[in-house]
Amino acid sequence: xxxxxxxxxxxxxxxxxxxxxxxxxxxxxxxxxxxxxxxxxxxxxxxxxxxxxxxxxxxxxxxxxxxxxxxxxxxxxxxxxxxxxxxxxxxxxxxxxxxxxxxxxxxxxxxxxxxxxxxxxxxxxxxxxxxxxxxxxxxxxxxxxxxxxxxxxxxxxxxxxxxxxxxxxxxxxxxxxxxxxxxxxxxxxxxxxxxxxxxxxxxxxxxxxxxxxxxxxxxxxxxxxxxxxxxxxxxxxxxxxxxxxxxxxxxxxxxxxxxxxxxxxxxxxxxxxxxxxxxxxxxxxxxxxxxxxxxxxxxxxxxxxxxxxxxxxx
Amino acid sequence: xxxxxxxxxxxxxxxxxxxxxxxxxxxxxxxxxxxxxxxxxxxxxxxxxxxxxxxxxxxxxxxxxxxxxxxxxxxxxxxxxxxxxxxxxxxxxxxxxxxxxxxxxxxxxxxxxxxxxxxxxxxxxxxxxxxxxxxxxxxxxxxxxxxxxxxxxxxxxxxxxxxxxxxxxxxxxxxxxxxxxxxxxxxxxxxxxxxxxxxxxxxxxxxxxxxxxxxxxxxxxxxxxxxxxxxxxxxxxxxxxxxxxxxxxxxxxxxxxxxxxxxxxxxxxxxxxxxxxxxxxxxxxxxxxxxxxxxxxxxxxxxxxxxxxxxxxxxxxxxxxxxxxxxxxxxxxxxxxxxxxxxxxxxxxxxxxxxxxxxxxxxxxxxxxxxxxxxxxxxxxxxxxxxxxxxxxxxxxxxxxxxxxxxxxxxxxxxxxxxxxxxxxxxxxxxxxxxxxxxxxxxxxxxxxxxxxxxxxxxxxxxxxxxxxxxxxxxxxxxxxxxxxxxxxxxxxxxxxxxxx
Numbered sequence: 001x002x003x004x005x006x007x008x009x010x011x012x013x014x015x016x017x018x019x020x021x022x023x024x025x026x027x028x029x030x031x032x033x034x035x036x037x038x039x040x041x042x043x044x045x046x047x048x049x050x051x052x053x054x055x056x057x058x059x060x061x062x063x064x065x066x067x068x069x070x071x072x073x074x075x076x077x078x079x080x081x082x083x084x085x086x087x088x089x090x091x092x093x094x095x096x097x098x099x100x101x102x103x104x105x106x107x108x109x110x111x112x113x114x115x116x117x118x119x120x121x122x123x124x125x126x127x128x129x130x131x132x133x134x135x136x137x138x139x140x141x142x143x144x145x146x147x148x149x150x151x152x153x154x155x156x157x158x159x160x161x162x163x164x165x166x167x168x169x170x171x172x173x174x175x176x177x178x179x180x181x182x183x184x185x186x187x188x189x190x191x192x193x194x195x196x197x198x199x200x201x202x203x204x205x206x207x208x209x210x211x212x213x214x215x216x217x218x219x220x221x222x223x224x225x226x227x228x229x230x231x232x233x234x235x236x237x238x239x240x241x242x243x244x245x246x247x248x249x250x251x252x253x254x255x256x257x258x259x260x261x262x263x264x265x266x267x268x269x270x271x272x273x274x275x276x277x278x279x280x281x282x283x284x285x286x287x288x289x290x291x292x293x294x295x296x297x298x299x300x301x302x303x304x305x306x307x308x309x310x311x312x313x314x
Numbered sequence: 315x316x317x318x319x320x321x322x323x324x325x326x327x328x329x330x331x332x333x334x335x336x337x338x339x340x341x342x343x344x345x346x347x348x349x350x351x352x353x354x355x356x357x358x359x360x361x362x363x364x365x366x367x368x369x370x371x372x373x374x375x376x377x378x379x380x381x382x383x384x385x386x387x388x389x390x391x392x393x394x395x396x397x398x399x400x401x402x403x404x405x406x407x408x409x410x411x412x413x414x415x416x417x418x419x420x421x422x423x424x425x426x427x428x429x430x431x432x433x434x435x436x437x438x439x440x441x442x443x444x445x446x447x448x449x450x451x452x453x454x455x456x457x458x459x460x461x462x463x464x465x466x467x468x469x470x471x472x473x474x475x476x477x478x479x480x481x482x483x484x485x486x487x488x489x490x491x492x493x494x495x496x497x498x499x500x501x502x503x504x505x506x507x508x509x510x511x512x513x514x515x516x517x518x519x520x521x522x523x524x525x526x527x528x529x530x531x532x533x534x535x536x537x538x539x540x541x542x543x544x545x546x547x548x549x550x551x552x553x554x555x556x557x558x559x560x561x562x563x564x565x566x567x568x569x570x571x572x573x574x575x576x577x578x579x580x581x582x583x584x585x586x587x588x589x590x591x592x593x594x595x596x597x598x599x600x601x602x603x604x605x606x607x608x609x610x611x612x613x614x615x616x617x618x619x620x621x622x623x624x625x626x627x628x629x630x631x632x633x634x635x636x637x638x639x640x641x642x643x644x645x646x647x648x649x650x651x652x653x654x655x656x657x658x659x660x661x662x663x664x665x666x667x668x669x670x671x672x673x674x675x676x677x678x679x680x681x682x683x684x685x686x687x688x689x690x691x692x693x694x695x696x697x698x699x700x701x702x703x704x705x706x707x708x709x710x711x712x713x714x715x716x717x718x719x720x721x722x723x724x725x726x727x728x729x730x731x732x733x734x735x736x737x738x739x740x741x742x743x744x745x746x747x748x749x750x751x752x753x754x755x756x757x758x759x760x761x762x763x764x765x766x767x768x769x770x771x772x773x774x775x776x777x778x779x780x781x782x783x784x785x786x787x788x789x790x791x792x793x794x795x796x797x798x799x800x801x802x803x804x805x806x807x808x809x810x811x812x813x814x815x
Contacts, residue, residue, distance in 0.1 A: 179682045180675050187672060191661040197620070197652055198672040198726065199644040258661075 003252045004264040006304055011271045014278065022281040030281075032159055034273050039161025040227060041243055042269035044220035046172050047213030048244035049265040053176075054209045055189045055257025056105065056112035060097075060119030061217055061244060065237030066127040068094060068221035073136035073231055076144050083144040091218040097123075098214025102207025120241070127233040137230040151226045161223045165266075168216065173262040185209060190258030246297050247272055252304075271300075318344045318379050320365075320396075320479055320510065325374035327360050334360045336535045337374070344478065345508045347501060349515065349525035351550055353745035357534040358514055362481050365512075366398035367391035394479075397472035401484040401743075405464050407457040412439035414456055415471045442470040445507075446500055460607070462493035469500065480504065481512045486520060487742060490605040490771060491806060498524050516745070518547045519774060530554055554746055564757045566781060570598035575648075575734045575765045580626040582612035585789020592784050592791055594734065594765040596631075599756060601780030602769040604809045609789040610769045611653055614736045617767075618650035619643040630733060644673060647733030651723050651740060653769070659723040660711050667693040667707040670725045677729070696725045701751055717748020724755065735759065738769045753779055773802055787811045 019025045044061060051058050068090050075086040097119070104115045141148040155163045176182040187195040188202045196202045224240075225231055249255065250271055251264025275296055279289050320342050327335040335357045342348045352358050363369040365376070367385040376383055378394055385391050391398070405414050412435045413420075421434040439452040448466045456464055465485060472480055482501075486494045501511055501524055515521055521528060528540040530553040538553040574596035579589045590613055594600045602610050615621050617628070619637040628635045630646055637643050643650075652658035660669050670693040671678060678689040693707045700721045704714060711722055720740065727735065737756070741749045756779065760766050770776050776783055783795045785808035793808040804814045 174683070178684060180679045180684060181682060183668065183672075183675060183684065186664070187661055187668075190664060191657075193658045194661050195672070196640060197618075197650065197658045199640045200672070201639070201641060258663075 003304075004261060004267055006307055007250055007252070007264065007267045007271065007300060010300055010303075011267055011274065014271065014274050018274065018278045018281060025277065025281055030277070032154070032157075034277050035162040036159035036227070037161075037276070038270050038273045039159060039163070039165040040220055040223040041240075041247065041273060042165040042266055043161070043168055043223070044213070044217045044240075045244040045247040045265050045269045046168060046262060047216035048241070049248035049251065049253050049260050049262070050172075050176065050185065051112075051209045051213050052245070052248050052253045052255060053185055053189045053257060053260045054206050055192070056206065056209065057116065057245070057255070058101065058119075058210065058213055059113065059116040059241050060101070060123055061213075061241035062237035062239055063120045063123035063127065064094060064097060064217055065221045065224055065240055066231065066233050066235075067123045067130075068218060069225040069228075069231035069236050070127045070131040070136050070233050072222060072225050073138060074130070076141075077137075077139055080143070083147050086144075087147065087222065090222060091215060094218035094221065095211050095214035098210040098212070098217075099207060102210035105210070106203035106206050124234075127236075131231070131233040133233060135230050135232040138226065147222075148226050151223050164219065164223075168219075169262055169266055176262055181205075181208075186258050188257075243269075243272055246293075250297060250300055271296075319377075321375075321377040321380075322361070322365065323375050323377070325361060325364060325376075326372045327357075327364065327369065328372055334534050335364075335371070336533075338531065338534070338536055340529060342479065342510045342512060344510050345505055347505055347511045347513055347524055347526050349513045349521040349528045350531070351515075351518070351521060351528055351554055352531035352537070353554055353747055356531040356537075356554070356745075358531055359483070360534075361531070362398065362483065362512065362514065365391065365396060365479075366481060367396075368398075392475055392477075395475075395477050396479045396481070397475055397477035398481045399465070399468050399472060399483065399485065401487060403461070403464050403468055405456050405467060407455070407464075410453045410455050411443070411450065411459075411467055411470075412436045412452040414467050415439045415442060415452075415474055417471075419474075438474070439470065442473045445473060446470055447503070460493070461488045462490070462496065465489075465497070466500070469504075477509065479510045479512065481514070483514045484516065484743070485513070486515060486517060488606065490607070491773060491809065492605065494520065516743070517772065517774075518550050521545065521550065522547060532556055551746060564754060566597070566599075566757065567761055568597055570595035570760075570781060572598075574598075574631060575767075576627075576629040577617060578627040580613060580616055582609050582616050582789060583621050584612045585609050588789030590786070590789070590791050592794065594767050595781075596763055596765055597760050598781050599760050599766040599768055599779055601776040601783040602767060602786065603771075603776045603783050603805050604786035604792075606771060608786040608809065610786050611738055612789075613786070614650055614738050614767065614769050615652075617643065617734075617736060618648060620650075644730070647731060648736070649673075649727040649730065649732050649734070650736045651720075651727070651738060653738035653742070655719055655723050660719060662712040662719075663710055665708045666697065666702070666704060666711055666714075666722055669711055669722055670696060670707070670729075673726050674729050692729060693725070696728050697722070700725055700728070700755065715745065715748070716743040717745045717751075720744050720752065721748065724752070732759070732764050734765045734767065736767045736769070739771065740768060741770075741772065741775060773805070776800075776805065777802065785809050 024030055048058055072086060072090055075081045075089060101115050101119065104110050105112050138148065151160055153160055184200050184205050187200060188205045192202050247268035248260060248265050251268030253260030275293050279286060279292055284292065322340040325335050325338045338361055340361060350358050360369060364371045367388045367390050376385060383394060416435050421431040423429040423431045436452045446466050446469060450463060485497055489497060504511060513525060522545055525545060526542050528545055528550055530537040530550065532554060540549055572595040573593050576593040578591040581589055604610050612621065619639045619642050628637055635646050656662055667690055671689050678685050678692060690707060697704065697707055702718050702721045704718065711719055740752055756766055768779060777800055781797055783800050783805060784791050785793050785805055787809060792811060793814050795804055808814055
């Protein structure tokens with residue numbers, strides 16, 4: 001909890017500053033839209049965080065969003081699959097890709113960075129090929145209105161993606177911080193050899209983290225597809241994996257593995273969206289978007305490092 | 315000009331509120347070998363880190379040839395001719411021998427100063443290797459050398475720095491018996507070349523052989539000095555622990571039941587063309603001796619399922635087992651306490667509690683959720699049984715001494731009713747007090763019906779703890795010695811591939 005406190009304070013301060021400089025920050029519509037995006041980004045960031053806790057990384061998430069978005073559009077509008085079947089297929093495909101990554105990493109001993117970098121390139125290319133490099137949409141959503149209304153709608157005034165994020169966070173918090181499986185995840189991330197010598201099937205634990213990421217990425221992918229309502233295969237989801245990694249790292253996950261928390265990842269994901277919002281609301285040229293984000297993340301990481309060094313010395 | 319006399323006087327060092335060194339004196343002359351002895355935490359490392367420029371003393375004086383010097387950094391120490399060879403070697407195994415010897419001081423080409431003069435570097439390096447009687451080409455990559463050879467490269471580096479005072483911290487902890495002999499010879503040679511050597515070791519046998527004087531520290535203070543003729547195993551131990559360690563070694567009370575654990579035709583990945591077969595009785599401690607590299611660790615790891623042992627036939631209590639993974643071994647009550655506890659035995663930066671319960675976590679869980687209170691109670695009770703010195707089980711393992719860390723590794727398995735326990739170098743880097751605890755526990759476990767296989771390179775340990783000794787040579791069991799046949803000579807002969815006398 002101490003570790004997340006710094007990022008949490010940064011989040012509070014940023015919110016206060018933006019709210020003072022532009023009161024529209026607190027307008028219900030703005031808050032709702034921000035909550036929607038925090039939900040969509042937060043869900044897969046939790047998955048990425050778990051992979052990072054095992055000492056891994058996944059760079060392919062953004063390309064997977066493009067691939068899944070294109071496929072979802074085809075399934076629903078061209079092939080007229082039943083909606084539930086389409087959703088199920090998207091989830092199964094995403095989890096299978098996660099399992100594939102996990103197998104390549106654990107059975108062949110390839111580095112996660114390389115495996116998922118190849119994924120980043122491969123899935124993007126595949127998405128563009130399948131879509132004929134044309135933007136895919138959902139038209140009037142005839143036949144699957146309920147799905148679109150659900151993922152783009154609100155529950156009691158709260159955007160559905162945010163509600164889903166809350167539910168998923170609670171479940172994943174218990175899994176990560178209270179369960180045997182969660183303890184094994186941290187153990188494998190800290191010292192895989194010692195975990196193996198303690199009788200933990202470390203390959204299975206690592207591979208399972210990528211499969212969980214697949215599941216959460218599939219949920220985010222469906223939300224993003226309907227949120228944009230059109231999937232341009234060459235740009236949909238670009239850099240999203242970096243948002244997830246940034247959220248996890250801001251939230252205290254170490255890229256060396258074995259460190260991190262659900263609460264931290266949530267704060268990190270929220271912080272990134274507030275930053276995006278800040279750029280819009282304060283009239284900063286949107287071309288500076290990435291520069292602002294990079295600068296703030298770097299500041300946060302440096303501050304964290306200094307704080308940690310100080311506590312270590314004390 | 316190298317120093318003739320080094321004196322450290324009234325050295326004090328505090329860490330936070332804890333006094334690590336309390337007015338410690340130390341002295342060494344050129345051509346002298348002084349052993350520095352003491353339990354872990356007695357202050358040996360702190361004292362030597364001060365001499366090596368890694369730590370600054372809070373009070374006290376260091377004098378070289380009567381002149382007061384201040385050593386602020388490793389470079390200062392080096393310029394005063396002090397070289398520190400750490401237990402964990404500081405070599406770069408991607409570079410060759412010459413590059414390691416001259417790292418940071420590479421000879422340059424006369425015309426192009428930014429280019430390394432390779433020829434000169436190799437020529438100079440070979441001079442130092444010859445002085446150490448080391449016959450390896452200077453362009454050999456360090457990764458292809460044994461630990462012993464890598465250590466010689468570090469000594470060569472120290473010589474190239476004109477070291478007059480050489481600090482060796484546990485130099486033999488990963489060496490075989492022959493390599494140890496070789497190192498002791500080099501130490502004697504250096505002594506005749508007027509080098510002063512500070513020799514830190516837990517192996518009292520070596521100290522008896524090599525030291526001109528023993529300086530013993532206890533709890534951060536001078537506990538006593540023994541001159542050459544006073545040095546005996548018992549006197550050193552007495553000064554180290556401040557009392558007589560009675561019953562360091564215990565003899566078995568009950569007779570072992572043979573054939574409890576049996577393994578036949580085990581081929582390890584290291585020696586795929588050799589086979590090992592042996593048995594361990596119920597209640598028996600069997601020592602597995604041999605040179606480093608004889609395949610002992612591989613045998614232990616194969617039984618535990620870390621590496622493949624597909625064709626071997628394994629029987630435990632008359633039941634044939636198939637072991638393909640550590641999970642299989644653990645299910646049958648076969649556990650391994652690995653050689654390298656920081657790498658394989660423990661996750662050092664998490665609490666003791668989480669380490670202790672890692673292999674048995676499911677016992678403290680319901681529907682996959684951990685009951686932390688039950689977990690803490692269990693971890694605390696097993697740690698107390700093993701006499702682990704700790705503030706609480708929430709302490710991180712990294713803050714414990716080597717002996718206490720080893721006890722935590724043991725604690726992991728004790729909750730799980732072991733049938734066969736494999737110890738790989740059970741007391742490496744463990745102080746005398748904890749050593750006695752561990753030996754007593756091994757015997758106690760054996761008496762309660764556990765079969766124990768102990769891989770060890772510590773000759774005293776092999777001789778005194780084992781009920782029977784299997785000696786391995788190049789991947790095969792070269793001989794099995796009964797208690798009565800166990801002598802240092804017999805073990806050595808078998809270890810180098812000869813027959814027992």
